[in-house]
Amino acid sequence: MTDRADVPAEVLRELRRICAGLPESREEAAWVGTRWRIRNRTFLHVFTAHPGQDGAYSRAAELTEPTVVMTFRARPEELDALLGAGEPFFRAAWGHDVAGLKVLPGVDWAEVGELLTESYRVLAPAKLARLVG
Structure with missing residues (x-):
């Protein structure tokens, strides 16, 4: 069985590509999996459940x-x-404003990019949020 923190390289590659365009975002290891943050706020968390x-x-x-x-x-x-x-969306188990997405084969990375850009905007300082299209 794979460890629940394992995320396929191709998924991480796509997420890195998307998040690279978000000012001051940073990738880091989470308690499980990987997360992306804007300052001290997490706008994306990914792992294998x-x-x-x-x-x-x-x-x-x-x-x-x-x-x-x-x-x-x-x-x-x-x-x-x-x-x-x-499907593939679900309500995350915590937070009033947190959505979940099962990353299934054929995922639409353009849609994921839009969702993550909006997630970033929700948490980023207004000055940084205005910088993303």
């Missing part, structure tokens, strides 16, 4: 097999729309 082993995440995402999941911030109206869309 396993059914029955990750408590709240595996229940929230209704996992039946090891799955890469990411959590990010969303404004209330966007969160409602994502949750209404269903």
Whole structure:
């Protein structure tokens, strides 16, 4: 079995590409997996979750097999729309403004880029948020 912190290199590569365009964002190891932060606030967290082993995440995402999941911030109206869309989105197990996404084969990286840019805007200081398109 893979360790729950394992995230495929191709997923990390895409996330790094997206986050590289966000001013002052930084990647760091999280308690599990990898997270990206703007100053001291996390706008993206990614890791591999396993059914029955990750408590709240595996229940929230209704996992039946090891799955890469990411959590990010969303404004209330966007969160409602994502949750209404269903799979691959889910409500994260914590935070009133945190969405989850199962990173499944064929994920739309352009959409992920838009979601992460918005997550960054939610948490970044106004001056930095204005710098991203």
